[in-house]
Amino acid sequence: MKKVFIVTFAVMFALANNVSAKVISNEKIDAQKVETASKIIADLQKDMQSFTEKGSGPFVAAVYDDKGNLVVKVANSVVNEKCSNNHAEMNAIKAAEQKLGTFDLAPYNLKLYVTAEPCMMCLGGIMWSGIKEVYYGVPSKSVEEITGFDEGFKPHWFKEFKKRGIVVYGNIEPELGEQELTRYVNNGKKIYMPSRESL
Ligand SMILES: [Zn+2]
Numbered sequence: 001m002k003k004v005f006i007v008t009f010a011v012m013f014a015l016a017n018n019v020s021a022k023v024i025s026n027e028k029i030d031a032q033k034v035e036t037a038s039k040i041i042a043d044l045q046k047d048m049q050s051f052t053e054k055g056s057g058p059f060v061a062a063v064y065d066d067k068g069n070l071v072v073k074v075a076n077s078v079v080n081e082k083c084s085n086n087h088a089e090m091n092a093i094k095a096a097e098q099k100l101g102t103f104d105l106a107p108y109n110l111k112l113y114v115t116a117e118p119c120m121m122c123l124g125g126i127m128w129s130g131i132k133e134v135y136y137g138v139p140s141k142s143v144e145e146i147t148g149f150d151e152g153f154k155p156h157w158f159k160e161f162k163k164r165g166i167v168v169y170g171n172i173e174p175e176l177g178e179q180e181l182t183r184y185v186n187n188g189k190k191i192y193m194p195s196r197e198s199l
Helices: 002-017 031-053 088-100 120-129 140-147 157-163 174-186
Strands: 060-064 070-075 111-116 133-138 167-170
Touching (some): 031 070, 031 111, 031 167, 031 174, 060 088, 088 111, 088 120, 111 174, 120 157, 140 174, 157 167
Parallel strands (some): 111 133
Antiparallel strands (some): 060 070, 060 111
């Protein structure tokens, strides 16, 4: 029932403001947050190509403080750094914690913006980091359809994050991100997955 309400509200909001009808959240949608996130995520999506040309994976994340200042911006580095944990979100959290000299980001009221929906590993990483707000572009379903990545199982994560005081907004400006993911696949770049086989 609550989900129906949120989706209905999102559609009403979208119709009123001429933005993507697919924006979803685990709070009452705040137009200012959506507008800010749309700009930031569109910029991150534009950065995807330059990162992948340097060997990064096709996902980019940034952390901003509550005054709107950029703290860090990084890409996925699973292939080029040979580490399966190096998703964009995990790299962003690590870089922010190192920059601020802490393992607890909660007192800083930070926001994480990422070009695609976090996978099951990154949801854990976000939960443990103290990040307060998460904004993503391309939904996992589209990521899986375009790339074949396995995003994992993530039951009721909007609700679970809400219980832990973490705000989530999803499906923000997904079209450009989907185009970049498609280009990554069409260019024959590495689709990294565990092989599930022995050597
Ligand atoms: Zn991930």
